[in-house]
Amino acid sequence: MLRGSFYQGRLGRSTRADMFKLANKLDPSAVLFLNEGYVDDRCGVRSSPEKYIQQIINLQNQGAPIGGIGFQGLKTIVYSALDKLGKLGLPIWLTELEVSAANEHVRADDWKESYMTDNKNNISHLVMNADGKANEAGKRFRYLKQEFLSTAKGYVDENGEFKFRGFHGTYTAEIMFGSETISKTFIVEKDQAAETFKML
Secondary structure (H helix, E strand, O other): OOOOOHHHHHHOOOHHHHHHHHHHHHOOOOOOEEEEEOOOHHHOOOOOHHHHHHHHHHHHHOOOOOOEEEEEEEHHHHHHHHHHHHOOOOOEEEEEEEOOOOOHHHHHHHHHHHHOOOOHHHEEOOOEOOOOOEOHHHHHHHHHHHHOOOOOOOOOOOOOOOOOOOOOEEEEEEEEEOOEEEEEEEEEOOOOOOOOOOOO
């Protein structure tokens, strides 16, 4: 939409936001993404992370229920835009990442580099061969995903507390005593200081 205005030019400036609102009305459970390709100044005068961000904000101001950001491009373009787009606080999906290396091990290193950004918890990757099985890049991604997940188990101390360190994100805690189990979900925000969550 940054480099074209087919529907907006024919149906009016509110058309894009209206599409989001109509889709949300038809299926309120669907997470609606805005997707753009090659969000970079080098791809044209209309394309840049800043202009993409402004487009998203403009749609949100018109009531468009945008649930995530999708974008595609060359490896160098994607890396330069990730941190800027991440400031919006929306999930980011790389819908296409163009990596020229023929060697899948080199491609795996490229995926690792993108996953190591500050917005790693917001990025969805799918790397597989034509037969549907994960190639080396896909295997590396699975490993990285596990590496950046936090798990802990143990016993409460004399004060009834259990302490752990973990990445920001959503956690499910379970207390087991006898045949009973109590579960509770809580969120650790990014840059959050030490926090106490009560289970009972």
